[in-house]
Amino acid sequence: xxxxxxxxxxxxxxxxxxxxxxxxxxxxxxxxxxxxxxxxxxxxxxxxxxxxxxxxxxxxxxxxxxxxxxxxxxxxxxxxxxxxxxxxxxxx
Numbered sequence: 001x002x003x004x005x006x007x008x009x010x011x012x013x014x015x016x017x018x019x020x021x022x023x024x025x026x027x028x029x030x031x032x033x034x035x036x037x038x039x040x041x042x043x044x045x046x047x048x049x050x051x052x053x054x055x056x057x058x059x060x061x062x063x064x065x066x067x068x069x070x071x072x073x074x075x076x077x078x079x080x081x082x083x084x085x086x087x088x089x090x091x092x
Contacts, residue, residue, distance in 0.1 A: 003067040004036075004037045004064045004065065006035040006064045007034045007063055008063070010062070015056055019052060019055060020035075022048065022055065023035045023037060023048075026038060036067075
């Protein structure tokens, strides 16, 4: 399972809501504009990229960062919800 951190700065409310709806299909929101997402394969990740390209203008500030198992193990949080490994099984 692949884990990514997605974040955006989108000024338009409608576009921001559309992006959030797409991202929430693949993981969880950890802050207003930051999401932890999980994908079964690179192909599923590419599908989301294509979906977002169709929703958002090319100048949208949307970024993603791949989180390896090592990066997740070295990550933390001050609250009760630290970053976690993707679920072993996810129902799609």
